[in-house]
Structures are given as C-alpha cells and as structure tokens.
Amino acid sequence: MEILKKDSQTKARLGKVHTPHGIIDTPVFMPVGTQATVKTMSPEELKTIGAKIILSNTYHLFLRPGHELIKKAGGLHKFMNWDGAILTDSGGFQVFSLGDLRKITEEGVEFRSHIDGSKQFLNPEKAIEVQMALGSDIVMAFDECIPYPCTYEYARKSTDLTTRWLERCKKALVTTDKQSLFGIVQGGMFKDLRKKSAQDITQLDLPGYAIGGLSVGEPKDMMYEVLEETVPLLPENKPRYLMGVGSPDALIEGAMRGIDMFDCVLPTRIARNGTALTRYGKVVIRNAEYAMDLSQLDPTCSCYTCTNYSRAYLRHLLKADEILGLRLMTIHNLHFLLNLMEEIRQAIREDRLIQYKKDFFSDYGYEK
Numbered sequence: 001m002e003i004l005k006k007d008s009q010t011k012a013r014l015g016k017v018h019t020p021h022g023i024i025d026t027p028v029f030m031p032v033g034t035q036a037t038v039k040t041m042s043p044e045e046l047k048t049i050g051a052k053i054i055l056s057n058t059y060h061l062f063l064r065p066g067h068e069l070i071k072k073a074g075g076l077h078k079f080m081n082w083d084g085a086i087l088t089d090s091g092g093f094q095v096f097s098l099g100d101l102r103k104i105t106e107e108g109v110e111f112r113s114h115i116d117g118s119k120q121f122l123n124p125e126k127a128i129e130v131q132m133a134l135g136s137d138i139v140m141a142f143d144e145c146i147p148y149p150c151t152y153e154y155a156r157k158s159t160d161l162t163t164r165w166l167e168r169c170k171k172a173l174v175t176t177d178k179q180s181l182f183g184i185v186q187g188g189m190f191k192d193l194r195k196k197s198a199q200d201i202t203q204l205d206l207p208g209y210a211i212g213g214l215s216v217g218e219p220k221d222m223m224y225e226v227l228e229e230t231v232p233l234l235p236e237n238k239p240r241y242l243m244g245v246g247s248p249d250a251l252i253e254g255a256m257r258g259i260d261m262f263d264c265v266l267p268t269r270i271a272r273n274g275t276a277l278t279r280y281g282k283v284v285i286r287n288a289e290y291a292m293d294l295s296q297l298d299p300t301c302s303c304y305t306c307t308n309y310s311r312a313y314l315r316h317l318l319k320a321d322e323i324l325g326l327r328l329m330t331i332h333n334l335h336f337l338l339n340l341m342e343e344i345r346q347a348i349r350e351d352r353l354i355q356y357k358k359d360f361f362s363d364y365g366y367e368k
Contacts, residue, residue: 059091075135088136155188180207198233267333303335
C-alpha cells in the first residue's frame, strides 16, 4: 500500500495497492465476479469501463467447477481470461448464510451444497488450499460472518473463533510471494469486540485488513459508527477493505472514514432487475413512464449504454427479456460506480471531498 495523499478534512486517503497483476488506484470499487465471471460482462468490457481488480468466490468455485480444474487450467486468471488483479473471498459469508444447512465447529464448517445437497466441508486450511489453487492476488481469511442482530456472547465466541481461524490460515498459505492474505475484523455491532478483534489480527502483521460483518441488515448509521471506531485501529500503511458495501452513499461515507477497497453485488444485481444508478438517483427503467422516453439513461454519463441507447429502448429490451438489456444495464451501473470512485479520488487530490459529498447527495436525492 502506497499512500499518496491524505484528505485534510476527513480520514480519506489516496493510494495505490501493488499486486502481481497490476497497480490499483484507491479508494477502489471491485466488481463482483462470483463464479469466475462478472455476470453478462466480458473481461474486455470490464477493462473498457476501468476495472483493475475484481472479486471471485471460493465457496462457489470450490463447489463448481472445482479448484483442481482451475489449477489445471493455469489458475483463475487464465481460466477466465482476466489479466487484472483478483481478490477471492474465502467463502465464509456464503457458508454462514446457509443457516440450518451448516454446522460450525472449532475445526471448520460442515454444510450441504446449495447445488445438489451433497455434504461438504470447509475450514481455514481448505479455504486457503482452494485459493492457492485459484492463484488470486489477494486471499481472504476464512471467518465467521456474525449475523445481525445477535447476542453479545455469540458475537464474542464467534470473533475469537475467527481470530483462531486466521492464525491457521496464515500457517496454511505458502505462496506468500504471489498471494497476500488479508485478515478480517469481526465483532458484530459491539465496539469493544471490534477493538479486540482489530488488536488481535493486526498482531499477525498481514499485508492487509478487511472489516467484515457489516451491511448485514443493520442501520447505516450503526455501520458508520462501527467504522469510525474500527478503522483507526488498523495500520495506516496497509489496505483497508470494507466487505460487501457498494451503494453510492456508503462508498463516499466509507472513503471519508479511511476505507480503501469496497465490493458489492448491488450494481450488477439491480441492473439485471431493471434498476439503474444515475447521478439523480435510481431509475427503475421497467416502469411505464419510460416507455416513450427517448432521452439517455443518465445525462451526465459517458458509458457505452448512455452514449448509444435511450431509456425507451432499454425498457423495451428488458420487457422483452432480451439479454442485451441486462448487459447494457450492467455496463452502465458498473461504469457509474467506477466513475464515482474516480471522482472521489479526484476530490481527495483537491481537498474537496466534503463539498463533493454535499453536491453528490444533493443531486442524488439523499437527505444528508
């Protein structure tokens, strides 16, 4: 992590994260390619809109097509024809979201596949083994994502388990010259547990640190409070990654609190449901009011979709279940967020991030 500049009015910082597959300008939003593809997008299209790093998921690739096949293909980069950086989530969040289909022990997690119901097992060593086979640039530790709400006692035991699992992950990762392990701060919504978790995992001196267990149903104000308490506990010279957060307001608020990296399925998921992120708020393009609207999706946007197609055409494609509609909406939403991050970086360069937030929130329609 190379820090180029700190914002004079907030805790935001402008930086560069160096990886074996390129240098990443931060703060950065990472498009999610869960199953070795960002849904509807080709690698070339991702490059065109400015993506330098994407996220894939250990749980899904472990179950299908299997990490051994991907290793045989030369690793995930070659398998999916992506020469940029890749961060792989450990699969912890997906496993723990299975609810009654999984059983947690000190050793790991036994669960039933969501694909065919078969019994499977993941633990820190297996999660690292899979990610080593995938060959991702950034490897996430296997952790338990604490649900919201939960009791203090559950959060305490879970957080301690995550720390012990991280120690096992560190021992299991052997290709450290090509892969960097990030630890994950847990602790639920309890500030003392967050503090203890941050202290425990930073003692392991890892290349980077993530904050997990947020954006799991809690109010946003609570998420920001946890960030304000947690981010200062993380080393300044290491990347700080807020997992699973991608709404425009949260990207700005997170950057202002010192977060460097974000990811979320939000832009691609809502695109496929017919919702666009625009400078002036969300546009649900399926709505009847856009049936005869020949204006562009977002008048401030220069993406391929907005340059070439009207709202009426996009609505027609979606109503007719044409695949092109999903692609064009996805291109726009990802371009919108990647451009938003570039605007945030420029605002940090010019020490005007607070004013940028006010202007953006006013245009978008946020209350604050």
